[in-house]
Amino acid sequence: MIAVYLVLLIPLAGIVFFALGGHRADRGKLNVRFNAICLLATIWLAVNVLNQGTILSDNKAFLIDPFNVYLIVLTAFVGLTTSIFSGPYMAHEKDLGKLTDNRLKLYYSMYQGFMLAMYLVLTTNNMGIMWVAMEGATLATVMLVSLYRTPESIEAAWKYFILCGVGIAQALFGTILLYYAAMQIGDGESSLLWSVLYENASKLNPEILEIAFVFMLVGYGTKIGLVPLHNWLPDAHSEGPTPMSAVLSGLLLNDALYAVVRNKMLVDGASHSHIAGYLMMGFGLLSFLVGALFLHRQKDIKRLFSYSSIEHMGMMTFAFGIGGPMATFAALLHMTVHSLTKSAIFVTVGHASQLAGTQSIDKIRGLIKTQPKVGWGLLIGTLAIAGFPPFGVFTSEFLVLLATMHSYPWLAPLLLLGIGIAFAGLFRHIQPMVYGDKPEGQQPVKANLWPVIIHLGLVLWLGLAIPEFLANWFSQATLLISGSTPL
Amino acid sequence: MNLEQTDFYTQAILSMAALVGLTSFLMLGQGRLLRLIFVFAVQGFLLTLTTVLAAYSLNNPHLYISALLTLVLKVIFIPWMLRREVLLMNTHRDVQALANKTVVMLGGASLMVFSYYVLHPIVQTTSPVMLNALAVSLSVVLLGMLLMISHRQAVAHVVGFMSIENGLFFAAIVATKGMPMVVELGVAFDVLVAAVLFGIFFLHIRTSIDSLDVDLLNKLNEVDK
Numbered sequence: 001m002i003a004v005y006l007v008l009l010i011p012l013a014g015i016v017f018f019a020l021g022g023h024r025a026d027r028g029k030l031n032v033r034f035n036a037i038c039l040l041a042t043i044w045l046a047v048n049v050l051n052q053g054t055i056l057s058d059n060k061a062f063l064i065d066p067f068n069v070y071l072i073v074l075t076a077f078v079g080l081t082t083s084i085f086s087g088p089y090m091a092h093e094k095d096l097g098k099l100t101d102n103r104l105k106l107y108y109s110m111y112q113g114f115m116l117a118m119y120l121v122l123t124t125n126n127m128g129i130m131w132v133a134m135e136g137a138t139l140a141t142v143m144l145v146s147l148y149r150t151p152e153s154i155e156a157a158w159k160y161f162i163l164c165g166v167g168i169a170q171a172l173f174g175t176i177l178l179y180y181a182a183m184q185i186g187d188g189e190s191s192l193l194w195s196v197l198y199e200n201a202s203k204l205n206p207e208i209l210e211i212a213f214v215f216m217l218v219g220y221g222t223k224i225g226l227v228p229l230h231n232w233l234p235d236a237h238s239e240g241p242t243p244m245s246a247v248l249s250g251l252l253l254n255d256a257l258y259a260v261v262r263n264k265m266l267v268d269g270a271s272h273s274h275i276a277g278y279l280m281m282g283f284g285l286l287s288f289l290v291g292a293l294f295l296h297r298q299k300d301i302k303r304l305f306s307y308s309s310i311e312h313m314g315m316m317t318f319a320f321g322i323g324g325p326m327a328t329f330a331a332l333l334h335m336t337v338h339s340l341t342k343s344a345i346f347v348t349v350g351h352a353s354q355l356a357g358t359q360s361i362d363k364i365r366g367l368i369k370t371q372p373k374v375g376w377g378l379l380i381g382t383l384a385i386a387g388f389p390p391f392g393v394f395t396s397e398f399l400v401l402l403a404t405m406h407s408y409p410w411l412a413p414l415l416l417l418g419i420g421i422a423f424a425g426l427f428r429h430i431q432p433m434v435y436g437d438k439p440e441g442q443q444p445v446k447a448n449l450w451p452v453i454i455h456l457g458l459v460l461w462l463g464l465a466i467p468e469f470l471a472n473w474f475s476q477a478t479l480l481i482s483g484s485t486p487l
Numbered sequence: 488m489n490l491e492q493t494d495f496y497t498q499a500i501l502s503m504a505a506l507v508g509l510t511s512f513l514m515l516g517q518g519r520l521l522r523l524i525f526v527f528a529v530q531g532f533l534l535t536l537t538t539v540l541a542a543y544s545l546n547n548p549h550l551y552i553s554a555l556l557t558l559v560l561k562v563i564f565i566p567w568m569l570r571r572e573v574l575l576m577n578t579h580r581d582v583q584a585l586a587n588k589t590v591v592m593l594g595g596a597s598l599m600v601f602s603y604y605v606l607h608p609i610v611q612t613t614s615p616v617m618l619n620a621l622a623v624s625l626s627v628v629l630l631g632m633l634l635m636i637s638h639r640q641a642v643a644h645v646v647g648f649m650s651i652e653n654g655l656f657f658a659a660i661v662a663t664k665g666m667p668m669v670v671e672l673g674v675a676f677d678v679l680v681a682a683v684l685f686g687i688f689f690l691h692i693r694t695s696i697d698s699l700d701v702d703l704l705n706k707l708n709e710v711d712k
Contacts, residue, residue, distance in 0.1 A: 129669060139681060139684060150695075152707060154691050157688070161685075172674070173625065180663050184613075189668070207609075207611070239707070
């Protein structure tokens with residue numbers, strides 16, 4: 001149990017340390033260290049869960065089960081690799097005069113704040129605290145989106161703040177309804193605990209829970225970036241600093257989806273109408289198709305990949321909506337490979353735009369000739385995210401497709417069409433950027449590409465052969481969510 | 488439902504719900520910013536009263552703390568901050584001509600009907616009083632959104648945002664006798680941080696576009712201009 005507290009206390013210490021730490025040049029390295037220690041703590045936690053099964057803390061405030069523990073490790077891992085990238089990147093931005101030292105201080109403090117909110121969303125057992133932490137994640141990142149203080153970035157941050165704030169208020173209404181339903185069967189402060197709710201799910205009033213779920217889906221769905229509530233996402237990704245885009249895409253969206261799935265488990269326990277699943281399938285498919293279509297008309301490289309995130313989150317939501325063991329397994333795998341691949345892509349995108357001095361797709365040219373590592377990184381990352389074999393995204397998309405063919409065969413053509421459109425949309429933009437002659441005077445930048453290599457290596461590994469302990473883990477989580485194992 | 492047979496607390500809650508709903512409509516039709524902020528403070532005060540009433544009638548002392556939090560945040564701090572901002576920008580004399588007031592008000596009324604429609608299944612499990620209270624809270628939430636859509640000033644957006652929180656709080660107090668204490672503290676903390684961030688944002692928006700009219704924030708767009 002100590003591991004849980006460590007996971008939460010380390011980023012808390014990080015917030016205070018960076019906020020009060022004065023001016024120092026080695027903040028980037030210290031940030032890496034904070035995240036590294038946190039990763040060790042999460043691994044310790046994961047080993048505990050692997051040995052003992054589900055852990056419920058003594059005061060019932062924290063619940064760690066196979067579903068959230070792997071997301072916790074993933075969060076810590078992406079947080080660490082992104083912080084390795086962010087150190088030199090932010091130092092370079094400061095050298096360019098885009099940032100002052102005070103804003104850098106804010107950046108590092110809020111980086112830790114964001115990590116804390118993410119860990120809290122994942123570890124807490126209380127549905128109310130989950131909401132509070134989710135809102136906390138918005139509050140921590142909103143100042144980071146406007147970090148550059150350009151009119152565009154302030155507009156993006158305002159939009160992010162208002163849209164996510166209003167959206168997530170719906171989720172609080174859903175939580176209140178959930179609490180209301182829980183109070184019908186038992187009074188007291190513990191009725192909002194997930195473990196208690198889950199145990200008594202069959203006794204909860206199904207109609208109230210269904211209404212509550214609609215609100216939850218709209219609320220947390222705003223954060224997942226589900227169409228039509230996605231407007232904030234491309235803006236926030238394109239105007240904020242690139243490391244922020246990497247963690248937003250890789251972690252925040254996942255965690256919001258996690259919150260929705262937790263609620264779906266309760267609704268499924270209470271009612272047998274599968275309404276939650278249908279809603280998720282509808283919203284997911286819509287986001288998937290709209291995201292894929294919008295890829296074609298993007299002019300900004302970071303907006304391009306944020307639409308790709310919308311597309312992939314749509315697919316995961318759809319897969320969780322189908323709900324069978326295979327679809328759930330695929331969705332869990334897709335969550336993992338998407339966040340690894342997407343954060344790797346944002347790292348290379350960050351370097352590419354620093355090298356070209358712009359984020360405009362039309363002006364980024366000849367990356368391979370200028371700096372082969374960045375160019376190849378972007379190309380291979382895009383291949384992976386587009387779902388090429390042998391990368392892990394292929395495996396998970398293939399499984400989603402299989403599950404769809406099995407349960408809803410008439411939806412499979414739509415999925416295939418979407419994958420095709422997305423593929424074309426990504427490559428028409430990527431090809432001229434990586435190939436071709438380099439513009440005059442374009443110089444390589446100092447770049448640390450280890451995060452990219454490690455992430456893409458892992459995605460490749462997951463595509464070729466999922467290691468046994470991980471497969472076992474996914475199966476356990478699938479068992480928890482869908483009630484049976486895929487194998 | 489026979490009103491005379493219900494106890495004092497239920498009757499009081501019903502009138503509070505009506506008053507809170509009324510303030511939402513008042514805000515919706517309000518063109519002057521200072522008056523908008525005043526009505527918002529009144530709504531916060533009604534919320535405080537409801538909380539105190541619930542704390543007293545249900546003998547639930549922790550609700551006094553949340554009443555105090557509401558009083559400090561929603562009646563004093565946020566209105567003060569917004570008022571200061573309006574006076575600073577010298578926009579308090581501007582009358583915002585709402586383009587189509589009638590449509591907005593009718594829209595508000597239909598949102599209220601919609602709230603009743605959505606929450607109707609709840610009647611099975613509880614008294615019609617609870618349906619009224621919950622439906623009013625939901626409509627306060629939705630009216631807050633409508634307020635944000637129909638007004639162009641950033642200050643009005645913040646008022647809308649915070650009035651959505653008011654609606655949620657009302658639901659929590661009336662339907663579930665308050666949320667668990669930790670959750671309530673967490674929500675209050677989030678509201679406080681949000682309010683502070685809004686203050687910082689006003690500063691940034693002012694310095695970047697020299698106005699608080701959010702229609703001028705229109706650079707990021709999918710449509711080519």
